[in-house]
Amino acid sequence: MERYFFHIEDGETLQDEQGLELRNIEAARQEAVAVMAQYLRDRPDDIWNERPVTVTVQDDQGMTLFCVITSGHNAAAVGGKRVADRPGGA
Numbered sequence: 161m162e163r164y165f166f167h168i169e170d171g172e173t174l175q176d177e178q179g180l181e182l183r184n185i186e187a188a189r190q191e192a193v194a195v196m197a198q199y200l201r202d203r204p205d206d207i208w209n210e211r212p213v214t215v216t217v218q219d220d221q222g223m224t225l226f227c228v229i230t231s232g233h234n235a236a237a238v239g240g241k242r243v244a245d246r247p248g249g250a
């Protein structure tokens with residue numbers, strides 16, 4: 161079993177100092193998705209801050225193996241006038 165560390169970056173870095181022992185990199189990938197899902201459940205408004213939320217996974221040597229990245233982006237309709245409100249809009 162290898163130890164994997166799941167660091168979260170959301171404008172600040174939340175370092176995983178403990179890590180988890182998992183059987184392989186595929187298990188680490190699944191855990192990274194679960195970490196992101198839990199983060200989004202706990203802090204759903206954070207993805208609307210115009211910056212991505214990233215879970216970076218490192219091995220016990222500090223080598224970055226992969227990242228899970230998510231962000232939310234408002235369409236123009238949310239940020240201002242709706243099409244129907246514009247001159248000539250439907």
